Amino acid sequence: MTTPTTTPTPSTGSWRGVASEDQDELSDKVSGLLRVRSRRLLGDLLTPHRKAIALLTAVIVVSNAAGLAIPYLVKVGIDEGIPPMLRGTGPGTLLTVVGVILAAAVTQALTRQAFLTMSGRIGQDILLELRRRVFDHFQRLSLSFHEKYTSGRVISRLTSDIEAIAELLNSGFDGLVTAVLTMFGTAALLLVLDVHLGLVALIPLPLLLLFTRWFRRQSAIVYRRTRETVALVIVHFVESMTGIRAVQAFRREPRNQEIFKELNDDYRDANVRAMKLIAIFMPGIKLIGNVTVAGVLFYGGWLAFHGEVTVGVLTAFLLYLRGFYEPMQEISQFYNTLQSASAALEKLSGVLEEEPVVPEPREPTPLPAPRGTVRFEGVRFAYVEEMPILPGLDLTIPAGQSVALVGSTGAGKTTLAKLITRFYDPTAGRVLLDGVDLRSLDEATLRAAVVMVTQENFLFSGTVMDNITFGRPDATEREVREAARAIGAHEFISVLPDGYRTEVGKRGGRISAGQRQLVAFARAFLADPAVLILDEATSSLDVPSERLVQRALRTILSDRTALIIAHRLSTVEIADRVLVMERGEIVEDGPPGDLITASGRFADLHQAWQDSLS
Numbered sequence: 385m386t387t388p389t390t391t392p393t394p395s396t397g398s399w400r401g402v403a404s405e406d407q408d409e410l411s412d413k414v415s416g417l418l419r420v421r422s423r424r425l426l427g428d429l430l431t432p433h434r435k436a437i438a439l440l441t442a443v444i445v446v447s448n449a450a451g452l453a454i455p456y457l458v459k460v461g462i463d464e465g466i467p468p469m470l471r472g473t474g475p476g477t478l479l480t481v482v483g484v485i486l487a488a489a490v491t492q493a494l495t496r497q498a499f500l501t502m503s504g505r506i507g508q509d510i511l512l513e514l515r516r517r518v519f520d521h522f523q524r525l526s527l528s529f530h531e532k533y534t535s536g537r538v539i540s541r542l543t544s545d546i547e548a549i550a551e552l553l554n555s556g557f558d559g560l561v562t563a564v565l566t567m568f569g570t571a572a573l574l575l576v577l578d579v580h581l582g583l584v585a586l587i588p589l590p591l592l593l594l595f596t597r598w599f600r601r602q603s604a605i606v607y608r609r610t611r612e613t614v615a616l617v618i619v620h621f622v623e624s625m626t627g628i629r630a631v632q633a634f635r636r637e638p639r640n641q642e643i644f645k646e647l648n649d650d651y652r653d654a655n656v657r658a659m660k661l662i663a664i665f666m667p668g669i670k671l672i673g674n675v676t677v678a679g680v681l682f683y684g685g686w687l688a689f690h691g692e693v694t695v696g697v698l699t700a701f702l703l704y705l706r707g708f709y710e711p712m713q714e715i716s717q718f719y720n721t722l723q724s725a726s727a728a729l730e731k732l733s734g735v736l737e738e739e740p741v742v743p744e745p746r747e748p749t750p751l752p753a754p755r756g757t758v759r760f761e762g763v764r765f766a767y768v769e770e771m772p773i774l775p776g777l778d779l780t781i782p783a784g785q786s787v788a789l790v791g792s793t794g795a796g797k798t799t800l801a802k803l804i805t806r807f808y809d810p811t812a813g814r815v816l817l818d819g820v821d822l823r824s825l826d827e828a829t830l831r832a833a834v835v836m837v838t839q840e841n842f843l844f845s846g847t848v849m850d851n852i853t854f855g856r857p858d859a860t861e862r863e864v865r866e867a868a869r870a871i872g873a874h875e876f877i878s879v880l881p882d883g884y885r886t887e888v889g890k891r892g893g894r895i896s897a898g899q900r901q902l903v904a905f906a907r908a909f910l911a912d913p914a915v916l917i918l919d920e921a922t923s924s925l926d927v928p929s930e931r932l933v934q935r936a937l938r939t940i941l942s943d944r945t946a947l948i949i950a951h952r953l954s955t956v957e958i959a960d961r962v963l964v965m966e967r968g969e970i971v972e973d974g975p976p977g978d979l980i981t982a983s984g985r986f987a988d989l990h991q992a993w994q995d996s997l998s
Contacts, residue, residue, distance in 0.1 A: 421737065422729035429510045440502055441561075447495035448565040450488040452573060455703035457485045459577070463696035507553030511546065517736060518542060526741045527807040539622055540615040541735055545728035548611070552725035560718040563711030570708040577697050577704075581687065585680050585705055588672050595672075599665045606658045607723030611731065613651040620647055673709030680705060742809050748826035754833040755783040755818050756914035756945030758804060763813035765799060773799045774968040776813070783818075783914075786946040788959035788976070790989060796968040797949045801917045804947065805836045817915070835913035837904050839920035843895075848877055849884040851903050855911035867910040871937075873902035915945045918955075953990055962986055 430437065465478030518541060522530075571589075574582035624631055624640050631640060684698040760779040766772040773796045781787050789797040802808050803815050806822045815822050822830060835855065843851050852867065853859045864884065868874040876899055880886040888894055888903075895903070908916060937946075937958050948959055956962060956976055964972035964985045972984050979986040 421733040422726055425729055425733040425736065429514060433506050433509065436502065436506055440499060440506070443495050443499045443502070444561050445565065447492050447499060448562065448569060450492035450495065452566070452569045452704075452707075453488045454485055455700045455707070456573065456577075457481055457488065458703060459694075459696035459700035461485075461696070462699055463694045504554065507550070510553055511550050514549065514732070515542065515546060518546075518732060521736050521738075524740060525738060527802070528741050529738060537615060537619055540618040541732055544614050544618065545611070545731055548721075548724045548728040549732075552721045560714070563714040563718070566707055566711045570704045574701065574704055574708075577700060578687075578693055581680065581684055581693060581697075581701055584683050585676060585701065585708075587679075588676050592669070592672055595665070595668055599661060602661055603658070603723045604726070606654065606661060608727040608730075610651070610654040610658060610724065611727035613647065613654045615731070616647045617644070617651050620644055669709060673705070676709070677702060677705050742806055742823075744826060745824050748829065749820050749824040751818060751820055751825060751829050751833065754829075754914035756833075757781065757783040757816075757818050758915060758945060758947075759816040759819075760800075760803075761814045761816065763803065763810045763815060765803060765808065765811050769811075772811075772968065774803075774810075777968065777970070779963075779970065781945060781947070783945055784943055785961060786941050786944075786948065786959045788948045788950060788956040788962045789965060790950065790953070790956060790962060790986065791965035795965040797965055798919055799968075800965075801836060801919050801947060801949060804915065804917060805834050806830055832911070833913055834915045834917070835908045835911050836917040836919060837908045843888050843900055843903060845887075845889070847882075847885050847887055848880065848903060851888060852884075852906045852910055854907050859910055864906070864910060868902075868906045871902060871905040871909055873899075873906050876902070913944070915947070916941065917947045917949075919949045964989075 461478055461481040465475070465481050468477055469475050522538060522541075571582075571586060574585050576582075620640075620643060624644070631637060680701055681698075684693060684701055687693045688695055688698050758779075758781040760777045763774055763777040764772060765774040777800070789800065791797055799808075803810060804817075804822075806815075806825075809823060817825065817830075817833060825833075844854065849861070849864060852864050856863075861884070865874060868877055868884075877884055877886075880895075886894075888900075941958070946959075948955060950956055959976060962972070962974065962976045962979050963970050964979070966985070972979055972982075972986050974982075976986075980990050981987070
């Protein structure tokens, strides 16, 4: 018996122990679901523009009708305009036909201009809405999504994928609609002019359709691969540039260049395969068209010689055939654009259908004046189900109390903070703020009540003032300065080149790490939350700055619930209460002075810290 093989599929992963036939069936189902999802997104984007699209359809129909009339008018001019001139009765009929041809050409030009203007506006409106949706949705997705979805993939969604759809909207639909109307209109007119000659002209049509179907299937595979490879190129580039300090510090450049070369080669190869398809399809269409023209010319010439068709009819046939096969070039180009855009739509629709793991409540509970009482009731949490971080936590933090969390790395301190800020929801149990389950609070209320300052403080491009007012854009300059003075940042800000109007640069790179942390403190204090969480927030400060912040914190946190996570025990001294955590459980709880005098875990940590200072 032959053992069934398993082959990993790049776009859908690998399935161990599944026969290759089952893999193909499952892959087809996945691809079908992706297509349905992307079509649903496209239909949703087009729905608001239904009336404008209907008007566009009418305009392009008029434009194509005017264009299709011209070869027929040439036939009329040859058959009915030239003979009277040869008989000496004057050019009246021919001039009339020429005038109608000019009118048709002007009509075609004007309607074409109107179509391009209107379709361009609709396309840009759709792209505007799509970019808005993607950006808004990325912001609303939970922290867990962003922790697994790299920044490079985010940028790829908003750049290369949007651009692929833009190309489809800006030129693809235009070419398709024009090509389809031209082909059907031409086929009908060929049969009207002469049935026998029309049937001869349409003999290659089944071959043409089969050839086009083959190209569509092959291009779907190839262009999905191009979207995957370009995304990988962007991801690697963005991550390498984002972490350029680490790259240069560890001399990672040669290895990164090797990886980029491999990804870049894959992207090139995917595009080469796409171009090979085009190189087969487009000349193939041209060949079929030219062979058909030759056949029609031979058969039509024979019919004309025997007087069964006129020269005008044969001329119109040849003009129409030229217009019949040329649209196939447009259709091939449309398929290229469509497959690229379809792959992009699949990725974007997947992101837009991603649901936040911490959803907004349907009927939020109001919390007009939060006091800051925090309570954990039987809280269990695990990033991975088999490895719980918090096995079952019960804890109450009264309003206005400053609590310090200490413990070894991985004890669950930061996880506890993330649950209070509702970056994650508990696997079991409840986290309450003033007696209200956090899952019952809308995001705006929660974010106003709970603010977290981390050791990885992030400053946005802009001025110092912009960064301090990040959480309260309506704050006055006086309020900003008072907040900066309260935490000891005013002095260093005042000596900057432009004071509070100084540009901090990308990620705050123009000021020191300690100064960035002080700005992050000022931002949090200006927001004036009921609960303030400091997650290793003094880790970037030097000793003088840390002492300055500690003095400010004693005053600022006096009437505010505070959760302070720190390895530096000097920061813990300002707390009213210390919780020592080990493996997700609280093993010691009490005022710092009491725990220092006891012979427990915190006393050992404090003694080790004292010894390190001597």
